Amino acid sequence: MEITWYGLSCFRLREQGVxxxxxxxxxxxxGLTLPRIRADIVTVSHDxxxxxxxxxxxxxxxxxxxxxxxxxxxxxxxxLTTYHKAPQESKPERNIAFFFDFGSFTVGHxxxxxxxxxxxxxxxxxxxxxxxVPVSGERTLDTSKVTEVISMLEPKLVIPMxxxxxxxxxKLAEKLEPVDKLLKELGVSEPEVTxxxxxxxxxxxxxxxxxxxxPSAA
Numbered sequence: 001m002e003i004t005w006y007g008l009s010c011f012r013l014r015e016q017g018v019x020x021x022x023x024x025x026x027x028x029x030x031g032l033t034l035p036r037i038r039a040d041i042v043t044v045s046h047d048x049x050x051x052x053x054x055x056x057x058x059x060x061x062x063x064x065x066x067x068x069x070x071x072x073x074x075x076x077x078x079x080l081t082t083y084h085k086a087p088q089e090s091k092p093e094r095n096i097a098f099f100f101d102f103g104s105f106t107v108g109h110x111x112x113x114x115x116x117x118x119x120x121x122x123x124x125x126x127x128x129x130x131x132x133v134p135v136s137g138e139r140t141l142d143t144s145k146v147t148e149v150i151s152m153l154e155p156k157l158v159i160p161m162x163x164x165x166x167x168x169x170x171k172l173a174e175k176l177e178p179v180d181k182l183l184k185e186l187g188v189s190e191p192e193v194t195x196x197x198x199x200x201x202x203x204x205x206x207x208x209x210x211x212x213x214x215p216s217a218a
Contacts, residue, residue, distance in 0.1 A: 001105045003130065003197040005213035007032045008050055009111065009162045011132060012039070015102040018073045021061070022098065022109045022132070023051040031169030035217060041072050043098045045111025046084070050172070067096055076101040080121050084114035084139035093139065104201050105129050108153065112162065113146075114139045122152050129204060131155035135163035136177035143185045150186075156204040158186075159197070159211055167215060179212065186210055 002014040008030055009023040021039040025032060029049035038059040044052045047065070054063055062072045070077040078099045083092040092114060099108045107130045131153055134140045140162060141149065150158055160183075164176040183191060193212045 001102070001107075001130075001197075001199050003107070003159065003199075003213070004216050005159070005161065006034060006037075006217075007165065007167060007215040009045065009109075009132075009134065010034065010051075011109065011161070012037055013100065013102075013107055015105055016074075018075055018102070020075070020100060021057050023111065024053045024056045025050045026053040026056065029053075029169075030172055032167050032215075033217070041075065041077070043077075043079070043096070043109065045098070045109065046093055046095045051111070064098065065096070074103070078125060080117065080124065082111070082113050082115060082117055082121075084112055099125050099128065101126055105199075108132065108155070110134060110149070112137060112140050113149065114141055116141070116145055116149055117152070119152075125153070128153045128155040130157045130159065130199075132159050132161050133182075135160045135179055135182045137162055138175055143182045146182060147185050150208065155208060157197075157199070157209055157211055159213055165215060183210065 004012040011022045013020040019039045020041045022043050026049045034056045039057050039061040042061040042063045044065045067079040067081040080097045082095045095111045097110045108128045109132045160179050163179045188210045191210045191212045195214045
């Protein structure tokens with residue numbers, strides 16, 4: 001399994017010849033340039049330009065934007081309906097959390113999760129090996145509640161996303177917090193940092209471990 005982070009909530013997952021891209025972004029919305037990525041599957045957690053720039057991905061990918069159960073190129077995918085935090089006097093925006101079962105690995109991408117999922121929803125998800133979790137934002141969970149979701153799903157690896165990092169447009173960066181707050185909440189003082197994560201089944205830790213990825217430009 002190979003996992004690459006391009007910034008904000010955008011990841012490329014590669015396993016057994018299949019490429020998945022989650023939440024591709026536009027430069028106008030984020031300040032970041034999405035490199036040319038070819039994919040078999042693209043998922044969009046919610047319809048905002050920082051997460052839905054599907055036309056920035058090459059190839060002829062299957063695009064998933066809603067809840068349900070899917071099978072694409074032998075990858076079993078579950079999309080769960082969740083929501084952002086509810087703004088005052090209006091309904092919260094829908095957010096889809098996607099879980100990808102590659103057979104040898106299961107990866108969860110929580111999008112801009114703003115409410116803790118129900119126990120019944122969690123029961124619909126198989127054992128999660130890698131969980132991609134949002135750290136901050138106006139519509140996402142507080143860090144204390146993010147740790148609660150991590151405890152519910154019990155992943156082997158946690159990779160933070162959607163936090164303040166170099167390259168983001170100033171207006172967007174102002175709305176996000178550094179990753180340090182989540183690390184402190186999780187009791188992690190010196191997380192492992194890498195550019196691209198390459199892992200095998202036998203290399204998964206026995207207890208939950210946090211890994212920070214550096215945003216990739218290619």
